[in-house]
Amino acid sequence: MSLGDEPGYGDTSRDDEGGYGGSGQTRTRLPDRGGDPYGGARRGRSSSRSLVTVVGVVVLLIAAIAFANRGGDDDSSSGSDSTNKTKTSATAPSGERPVDSKVAGIPSGFAHSEQGAGSAAANYGVALGSTGMFATDQRHALVNAVYAPEVAAARQSDLDKAYSSEGFLTNIGLNKDGSAPNGQTFVSRIIPVGTKVTSFSATNSTVELWYTSLFGLSGEGSTNPVSESWFTTTYQLKWINGDWKVADFTQKDGPVPVGRDQKASTADDMTKAVEEYGGFTYAR
Template sequence: MSPDERNDGLFGGSGETRTRLPEGEGGGQDVYGGARRSSRSSRSSSRSLVTVVGVVVLLIAAIAFANRGGDDSSSGDGDGQKAGAAPTAPSGEKPVDGKTSGIASGFAKSEQGAQSAAANYVVPLGSAEMFSKPRRDEILRAVMAPSSVNRFEAQLDKAYTAAFFKNVGLNDDGTTPNGYQFVSRTSPIGTKVTSYSGDQATVEVWCSGLLGLAGEQSTKPVTNSWFTITMKLAWTNGDWKATTHTQKDGPAPVPGDDRASGSDEISKAVEGYGGFTYAR
């Protein structure tokens, strides 16, 4: 297993960027204010933290110690066909209108439906809600195949410890310190089917993530990262459910010359801008 891959975690056919449907909008020294975006090398520690903690990176790295290995991110299940590249365009299929525990559900049994499922599933798996035990278990039951739920619950219970919370700037019980806002978001950029065989699909999801504490004098300001999740899904009880995944860093674009926003602006953005339902 290469150093940038972690196997056996969470997280049909062409490759393209997803169309997205909006669901609605949701005093001391400020380490964010006026700072130039740091170089790739100066941000390596932040990216390392993101890898260790994850967005779904959070999820993946949290259970890295329990990796089984032997999972090839490019391999399919069975004798599925290999998808080629295709134009970046929506399929025009009607998006899902169902939800399970607040997460999109009821995806079509097709390559497009598998892509939609994978794109939607990486979002809650990489959210701040994963730091709450009751909500984490609810998310796992909504997106994972029943045969995989207990295993992942047990692994994550062992991973979300006081030391783990401290590593991302939270209190020992996983709550956010007073005066700060914990940010953990994953945004799918595009999806690609690498294998599809009717009841099994392997989908790659290229993602951008945010992680950190927004607040004055934060020593762990919100940073962004880029990574690719390869999710295997199985058609289970009339819907696509995740069974396993691999994850690797990148592809990452060259950082721009934007000025970092202040902590107050970041907090308001997180509170004011809702997420999306992702559909192929």
């Protein structure tokens, strides 16, 4: 609370009688009082008030500095309040990098904790939703890096069939080899909005990833312009060889926000944005 919030503090408004703050007194400066508006008889009381005011200011400043320096200690000091902890833990940033290493260009070596599981789900979601999944060699590397070993082999065959299907590629406007037509740029990018760890143990974790997705072809003559979608993917993660790996996942639509009435960008602007703005390494 600032000093201005104290009752009566800073009240220097004059009343109709020429006084201050409704006191009915008139401040008259006398030459022989050395600048004391109330005369020598009141000097002791004025000094006392000044001392109290100075002490009050110092106390408030010390309290404000102490409060500011508390930083993020509120979480640890209120650990008994499980409700508040639940509300803040899902989105509170830790300020720490999630990992120090990468496999196939994907962050790896996540912490053996709820935060580590959430970070793994966000980063794996970005990888599995990237354009790399449409190129055979990159897809194999991504799948082997993200999935649990016993799951990767089985997934690999299914994914190869899905991503190399001529009908599928034609429907989204790509060539038979998964490349974009000349003069166009293929966009497939996931932007995580948040994660929620719904269950956690030393060996297994379930994480929901809410994200928005950009998908389509930017460029003149595109039959599948870049559009935005919203999904939530639930990942079943296992702790294997010092890292979290995907064992299974399910996906559902939404939550979807209300769209604003904004003018769509031109094909050139969209292509330029995709080429110039890179993605992120995600962590909470």
